[in-house]
Amino acid sequence: MLTKRIIPCLDIKDGRTVKGINFEQIRDAGDPVELASIYAKEGADELVFLDITATNEKRKTLSNLVNKIAHHINIPFTVGGGINSVEDVQVLLKNGADKISVNTAAFKKPDLINELALAFGSQCVVLAIDTKQEEDGNWYVYLNGGKVKTNTLCFDWAREAVDRGAGEILLTSMNNDGTKKGFALDITKQLSVSLPVPIIASGGAGNKEDFAAVFQEAHADAALAASIFHFKELTVPELKEYLSEQQIPVRL
Amino acid sequence: MKTVIIQYNAGNIQSVLYALERIGCSADVTDDPEQIIQADKVIFPGVGEASTAMNYLKQRSLDRVIINLKQPVLGICLGMQLMCKHSEENNTDCLGIFDEKISRFTPVNGVNKIPQIGWNTIEHLKSPLFIGIKESSYCYYVHSFYASLGEHTIATTHYGIGYSAALHRNNFFGVQFHPEKSAEAGEQILKNFIAL
Numbered sequence: 001m002l003t004k005r006i007i008p009c010l011d012i013k014d015g016r017t018v019k020g021i022n023f024e025q026i027r028d029a030g031d032p033v034e035l036a037s038i039y040a041k042e043g044a045d046e047l048v049f050l051d052i053t054a055t056n057e058k059r060k061t062l063s064n065l066v067n068k069i070a071h072h073i074n075i076p077f078t079v080g081g082g083i084n085s086v087e088d089v090q091v092l093l094k095n096g097a098d099k100i101s102v103n104t105a106a107f108k109k110p111d112l113i114n115e116l117a118l119a120f121g122s123q124c125v126v127l128a129i130d131t132k133q134e135e136d137g138n139w140y141v142y143l144n145g146g147k148v149k150t151n152t153l154c155f156d157w158a159r160e161a162v163d164r165g166a167g168e169i170l171l172t173s174m175n176n177d178g179t180k181k182g183f184a185l186d187i188t189k190q191l192s193v194s195l196p197v198p199i200i201a202s203g204g205a206g207n208k209e210d211f212a213a214v215f216q217e218a219h220a221d222a223a224l225a226a227s228i229f230h231f232k233e234l235t236v237p238e239l240k241e242y243l244s245e246q247q248i249p250v251r252l
Numbered sequence: 253m254k255t256v257i258i259q260y261n262a263g264n265i266q267s268v269l270y271a272l273e274r275i276g277c278s279a280d281v282t283d284d285p286e287q288i289i290q291a292d293k294v295i296f297p298g299v300g301e302a303s304t305a306m307n308y309l310k311q312r313s314l315d316r317v318i319i320n321l322k323q324p325v326l327g328i329c330l331g332m333q334l335m336c337k338h339s340e341e342n343n344t345d346c347l348g349i350f351d352e353k354i355s356r357f358t359p360v361n362g363v364n365k366i367p368q369i370g371w372n373t374i375e376h377l378k379s380p381l382f383i384g385i386k387e388s389s390y391c392y393y394v395h396s397f398y399a400s401l402g403e404h405t406i407a408t409t410h411y412g413i414g415y416s417a418a419l420h421r422n423n424f425f426g427v428q429f430h431p432e433k434s435a436e437a438g439e440q441i442l443k444n445f446i447a448l
Contacts, residue, residue: 001372001373001410002368002370002371002372002393002411003370003371003372003390004370005370005371040435045370045371046370070266070267070270071270071273071274072274074271074274074432074433074434074435074436074438074439075392075433075434075435076392076394076430076433094266095266096266096267096270098264098267098394098433120300121299121300121301122367123299123367123369123394123395123396124299167367167369168369196359196364196365196366197365197366198365198369198370221365221369221370222370251371251390
């Protein structure tokens, strides 16, 4: 049986791992390759690396880091942050990334998703969406790491991206991110049950029960978290053991 | 001992190379027929689309090279699918080493997420490829098309329906999952292939 995936996320700045609290107040949480190897050994199902300082000068640093990660870890990983073009993706895949994630650039130029899916296959195109529920109750798409609001509804953009060839959706709720009060179950569920691609829920993991809820109630295919793992508040093995006790299929 | 990875217009070739390095095996990535023919072990990787890949192989006569190989050959993911007779993916005639057919997952099978992405089991293991691998071990899969069950099936799995997780005929082996991304189980399977 296909299992639910547990995905530690490493936010990368200048080659080091950091984690923002509500996308601000960045703290250093270590060497990415070292952390990645530990997670892989502990039974993480996949890893995501988001380069939060991806500028042109930094891109070479990122591809070098991706290459180093690909040499060291034996599970799949996704790389995102500042990806703008087919060429950007080619470099990352050539250096050993299994998938890439696109966010702002894809929203601004939706054809990028079609181009990437055609060039590399949908299976390696992850669309990342940062979304926030406003007072009107609707979930809107935000860009540039959560700094810029759009008037587009999260669900509408997700559906369009899937139609264009996105193979997975990485959904981050800005309302929940950094709060440790649990994932955004409603929007995650809306996407999971309506879209024909896997949904990776992100933002808000505070304890193991939160993961059970996002799988059982919101039907997420995978759950992503960062600080809870980096600061060892919860380890991947204890989380998976708990999920297994709850009859949630996981790889042990 | 010389291992080659066939270079063609498909993804994940580097990942296979790095995985071999991790188990202490060096390999050359090449599309040179002579080098492929003379290798002790040949790996035919691939993530991509069937008709594009088959056209590329035919243009370089690599299709003839592959089917005439006598040493152990391991097809991975699309590589395995191309070793079958026919793929539903853009109605593509493939290499015909395995008789099993390649079809697309459909919601009719009770599957609502396509591609299948993630860790699924391998069952009914019957091959030296799986020495030291426990029944129901988890491997990493990413695919929208699958090989039917048939006489060449040496491992099965289930996603909506049962299908071939691995195939074997004479010197040819194929795995649908990605051993290069399947943690310790995958490394053991690669070691077993290299040791054949």
